[in-house]
Amino acid sequence: MVTERFDILIVGAGPAGSFAAERLARDGARVALFDGRPPGEPKACGGGVTSKALKQWPHLLEAVGRTVEELEMYSPGGKMLFLKLEEPFAIYSRIAFDSYLRDRAGEAGAHIFTERVSFQPRKSEKEDWVVRGQSGAEWSAPLLVAADGAGSRIAKLLAGALPKEEMEVAFGYRAPLPKEESAPTVVAFLPGWAGYAWAFPRPDHISFGIATSQDAFDHQSLDELLWRFMVGYYRMRADGTARLWKARKKDKALDELIETELRTKAERYAARIPGLAAKTWDTRRACGEGWALLGDAAGFADPVTGEGIYYALRSAEIFAEAYLSGKPLDYEARWREDFGRELRRAAEMRRRFYGNFWGAPFTERMIEFARAHRGIRKVLGELVAGDQGYVGLKRTLARRALRPL
Ligand SMILES: Cc1cc2nc3c(=O)[nH]c(=O)nc-3n(C[C@H](O)[C@H](O)[C@H](O)COP(=O)(O)OP(=O)(O)OC[C@H]3O[C@@H](n4cnc5c(N)ncnc54)[C@H](O)[C@@H]3O)c2cc1C
Secondary structure, three states: OOEEEOOEEEEOOOHHHHHHHHHHHHOOOOEEEEOOOOOOOOOOOOOEEOHHHHHHOHHHHHOOEEEEEEEEEEOOOOOEEEEEEEEEEEEEOHHHHHHHHHHHHHHOOOEEEOOOEEEOOOOOOOOOEEEEEOOOOEEEEOEEEEOOOOOOHHHHHHHOOOOHHHEEEEEEEEEOOOOOOOOOOEEEEOOOOOEEEEEEEOOOOEEEEEEEOOOOOOHHHHHHHHHHHHHHHHHHHHHOOOOOOOOOHHHHHHHHHHHHHHHHHOEEEEEEEEOOOHHHHHHOOOEEOOEEEOHHHHOOOOOOOOOOHHHHHHHHHHHHHHHHOOOHHHHHHHHHHHHHHHHHHHHHHHHHHOOEEOOEEHHHHHHHHHHHOHHHHHHHHHHHHOOOOOOOHHHHHHHHHHOOO
16 A cells, blocks of 8 residues: 655644644645545534634635624523624634635645544654555654544544543534524523523524533433524514513414424534533643644633634644744643633633522623623623633623723
């Protein structure tokens, strides 16, 4: 078997892998980028990309998507907050977003292989890494980059498996757009659960989903909750009321109609999102001699919200800069400095964010305060935009709350 040799093998052409491949190839590295996802099968994802990411990489706006300037947020008790965002965020279909980034990698000179690959640990650091496609073809390089997502087999072997409780569950449905013209973007904190549900309209459908960091849960109850959320979403569009979670007796006939339609048209999806605990942020490495992990493979997602696209792109960029400066191992210190502290802080905040505050869920209080106070509303908008981090969040909230209404 002839083995084709490269400088770098990147496994996985999601946002992390394609972004790294583009940067590295553009600077002359010989890069092989592999992805085995069947054509037309999207990665399970809400596809929300924060304004922080759009400002950092404005070319992302060239990918076909939708920008969102208004957001409806619901407290666990069903109170609604209408947020007019100063900084819009974008929602993409992951097929469109991933193809856009992959095409850019190809245009920059990366060699793209539509292959699911397997790899063998090498016997010594002097040897090349070798990956093998299902066709039996082989590729080798002195550097192996794992960008193969939350279930990364490479990360398990090189950095160790993550404990089960550090993998959040996210699932949902792709469902039809409501017949009415307006399909609002909605984020609703869950009653009785640590997590939230979303409705992200895209040009041709709505992505509904639930992400939860609940330690123990049963799928059936969460599925029922998501179903209630979806029915509530369409009901509100149809009758113009703002009752998301609670239906009245007289809503029965309408709800049944909505459910029948959803049963035939909604397509279910499910996947995991890494949600690392604070101690894991301290100990788990994202690179070593001849290897690096990017994006979800490294565990780089926000433990409170599950947002991972920004960190996939940013880790790819930081790794490429470290490699191109001739010091690939500097990647470890650089990602920690850049966003590691922030994500570690989010891990510490997770319980409090979904815990109680002044006798009610913190998320209930946050929506209540934001409804009444412009300063808090502004902080919430900045949190959604990705511009307000968890480090300093309390201080900012207190400072804004003390300003006049
Ligand atoms: C339901 C859900 C909703 C989410 N919503 C959002 C959101 O709205 N906003 C947000 O920012 N984040 C969201 N996330 C998180 C986000 O999807 C991830 O953080 C992001 O996709 C990580 O990008 P990545 O490139 O690291 O990995 P991925 O996007 O998972 O890409 C990995 C790629 O590797 C390929 N691959 C895997 N193994 C192999 C192999 N052996 N050979 C070849 N190819 C392989 C896969 O086919 C895949 O294309 C969501 C996640 C879930 C599960």
